Amino acid sequence: MKLCIIKPPLPFGWTPVAPPILEYLAALTRRADPSIDIELYSASATPDVFDTLQCDLAAISLLTPTAVPGYRIADALRARGIKVVLGGMHVSALPDEAKAHADAVVVGEAESVWPQVLRDFRAGSLRPYYRGDRIELDDLPTPLYGLLKHGHDFRILNTARGCPYPCSFCTVNKVFGPKIRMRPIDDVVRDVDAIPGRMYINGDENIWWLGKIDRAIELFTALRGSKKKWMGFGSLAPVLSPEGPRMLDAARKAGMLTVWVGWESMSEGALEAFRADRKVGTDRERAVKTLKDHGIDVSLFFMLGSRADSIDDYQRAIDVADRLGVSMHPSLAVPYPGSELRKQYEPYLYKDLGWEYYTGAYALFEHPDPRMTPDAREKLFYETSLELLRTGRVWKHMLDVPLSGFPHAHILSLMNQLPVRKGMKIAYEKWKAGKRAAREKQALPAIASAR
Known part of the structure; x- marks a missing residue:
C-alpha cells in the first residue's frame, strides 16, 4: 500500500518552511502500520507532480486559503481512481462541504482516529466521517524527517x-x-x-x-x-x-x-x-x-x-x-x-x-x-x-x-x-491586472452601444 500525504499550495508562493503536517502524519502512519510506503508532497514546491502521481490513498490537509486548490487536487486524484481523505482546520469547520471532494474526512485531531482510517482503507470500508478526540499529548511520535525534499530547510x-x-x-x-x-x-x-x-x-x-x-x-x-x-x-x-x-x-x-x-x-x-x-x-x-x-x-x-x-x-x-x-x-x-x-x-x-x-x-x-x-x-x-x-x-x-x-x-x-x-x-x-480587466469588461457594452 502506498500513501501520499499532500499539502496544497499556499496563495502567495513557496517558502523554505516544511509544512509540519506532512512529516508528522507520516510518523503517525509509520507507527500505525510500518509496511505502508509513504511519499510527501508540498504543492508549493512541486506544483506539477499531481498529474502523474500514483498511490492507493492520498491524505490532504486543508486550511481555508488552500481549500480550493486542495479540492482541485482531490477531485483530479479521485477521477483517476485514487481514494482521498481530507482533514485540517477548514475540513473541521465544514466537513460536509469537504466530503463532496473526498472518500472520507477527518474532523478534529488525527491521533485518535488515523490508525482506524488506515485499517478501514485496507479493508475496503472507509467511513465517510471520522471524528478525532482531544487527547493528551504524552505519546506523540517524532516527525518522520528525511522524506520531504525540495529545499524545505526549516x-x-x-x-x-x-x-x-x-x-x-x-x-x-x-x-x-x-x-x-x-x-x-x-x-x-x-x-x-x-x-x-x-x-x-x-x-x-x-x-x-x-x-x-x-x-x-x-x-x-x-x-x-x-x-x-x-x-x-x-x-x-x-x-x-x-x-x-x-x-x-x-x-x-x-x-x-x-x-x-x-x-x-x-x-x-x-x-x-x-x-x-x-x-x-x-x-x-x-x-x-x-x-x-x-x-x-x-x-x-x-x-x-x-x-x-x-x-x-x-x-x-x-x-x-x-x-x-x-x-x-x-x-x-x-x-x-x-x-x-x-x-x-x-x-x-x-x-x-x-x-x-x-x-x-x-x-x-x-x-x-x-x-x-x-x-x-x-x-x-x-x-x-x-x-x-x-x-x-x-x-x-x-x-x-x-x-x-x-x-x-x-x-x-x-x-x-x-x-x-x-x-x-x-x-x-x-490584483491590478484583474481590476484593469474588470474595467475593460464593464466598458465593452458602453462602447458597443455607442457604435
Missing part, C-alpha cells in the same frame, strides 16, 4: 495545543479547545534534537501563557542543551508579568531569536471588538520594547479593514513600525468559517466570493465607512504591505537585529520578510 515543532483566549477571528479555541494541553518536556527535547539543521520554528499558538510561565521557563531551560536557534509565536501580556524578565532571559538562553506577536489591530476599539484585548495586555508598546531589550527580534502581525477599523489605520501601521523598529505583516480581516467573526459578519459578507479569496488580501464584507470600499481597502492593503516590506526597510531592520544573534537572527529576519515581499509584489500585479 521545520516547525509544536509543544502544546489549545488556547484559552476567545478571539473572534480565530478557530483554534474551537478546534483544539480552550484547555492548554502540553507535551512532556523530554519529548519536546527529543524532537528538537531530531530536527535537521541548526534552526527551527516553535509553531505553538503561544510559546508562553499567563498562569503557565513556570512551565515555559522549565521548557526553555531544558532546550538550552540543544544549542539550536529558533523563533516562535507569543502574546504580549505575559511579557509584562512579574515573571516576564525571567521568562525572556530563559527563552533567549534557549536560542530564541525572534518572536512573532499578534498585534491584532491598530485600534483599541477593534481589539475589544475582536475580544483580543486580554491577550495583548495593557501596554503593547512597552511589551515590544521589553522584548527587544532582552535581545529578541520582534515581528508584528495584525489585521486591517475590519468593520471596526478606520481608513487611518493603514498609515498608523507604518507609524508603529517606524516608532518601534519592528517588522510588520498585515492582512485584511478574514471571517474564517467556524469563527465567531464569521457569525457576526454574516449579514455583511460578499456571498459571491469563494474560499480562494480568503487569503488576507481581499475585502470580504461591507464596511460602514463609505470611503472603505472593497477596492480602497485592497489597494491600501497592498500599498501598506509593500511599504512595510520596502527593500530599504527590510535591510535596515536586519541591521538593527542584535549582533548577539548573528548570523541566525539576521537570516531569520530576511527569511521572514523577503519571501513575503516577493509574493506580495506578484499578488499586487495580479
Whole structure:
C-alpha cells in the first residue's frame, strides 16, 4: 500500500518552511502500520507532480486559503481512481462541504482516529466521517524527517495545543479547545534534537501563557542543551508579568531569536471588538520594547479593514513600525468559517466570493465607512504591505537585529520578510491586472452601444 500525504499550495508562493503536517502524519502512519510506503508532497514546491502521481490513498490537509486548490487536487486524484481523505482546520469547520471532494474526512485531531482510517482503507470500508478526540499529548511520535525534499530547510515543532483566549477571528479555541494541553518536556527535547539543521520554528499558538510561565521557563531551560536557534509565536501580556524578565532571559538562553506577536489591530476599539484585548495586555508598546531589550527580534502581525477599523489605520501601521523598529505583516480581516467573526459578519459578507479569496488580501464584507470600499481597502492593503516590506526597510531592520544573534537572527529576519515581499509584489500585479480587466469588461457594452 502506498500513501501520499499532500499539502496544497499556499496563495502567495513557496517558502523554505516544511509544512509540519506532512512529516508528522507520516510518523503517525509509520507507527500505525510500518509496511505502508509513504511519499510527501508540498504543492508549493512541486506544483506539477499531481498529474502523474500514483498511490492507493492520498491524505490532504486543508486550511481555508488552500481549500480550493486542495479540492482541485482531490477531485483530479479521485477521477483517476485514487481514494482521498481530507482533514485540517477548514475540513473541521465544514466537513460536509469537504466530503463532496473526498472518500472520507477527518474532523478534529488525527491521533485518535488515523490508525482506524488506515485499517478501514485496507479493508475496503472507509467511513465517510471520522471524528478525532482531544487527547493528551504524552505519546506523540517524532516527525518522520528525511522524506520531504525540495529545499524545505526549516521545520516547525509544536509543544502544546489549545488556547484559552476567545478571539473572534480565530478557530483554534474551537478546534483544539480552550484547555492548554502540553507535551512532556523530554519529548519536546527529543524532537528538537531530531530536527535537521541548526534552526527551527516553535509553531505553538503561544510559546508562553499567563498562569503557565513556570512551565515555559522549565521548557526553555531544558532546550538550552540543544544549542539550536529558533523563533516562535507569543502574546504580549505575559511579557509584562512579574515573571516576564525571567521568562525572556530563559527563552533567549534557549536560542530564541525572534518572536512573532499578534498585534491584532491598530485600534483599541477593534481589539475589544475582536475580544483580543486580554491577550495583548495593557501596554503593547512597552511589551515590544521589553522584548527587544532582552535581545529578541520582534515581528508584528495584525489585521486591517475590519468593520471596526478606520481608513487611518493603514498609515498608523507604518507609524508603529517606524516608532518601534519592528517588522510588520498585515492582512485584511478574514471571517474564517467556524469563527465567531464569521457569525457576526454574516449579514455583511460578499456571498459571491469563494474560499480562494480568503487569503488576507481581499475585502470580504461591507464596511460602514463609505470611503472603505472593497477596492480602497485592497489597494491600501497592498500599498501598506509593500511599504512595510520596502527593500530599504527590510535591510535596515536586519541591521538593527542584535549582533548577539548573528548570523541566525539576521537570516531569520530576511527569511521572514523577503519571501513575503516577493509574493506580495506578484499578488499586487495580479490584483491590478484583474481590476484593469474588470474595467475593460464593464466598458465593452458602453462602447458597443455607442457604435
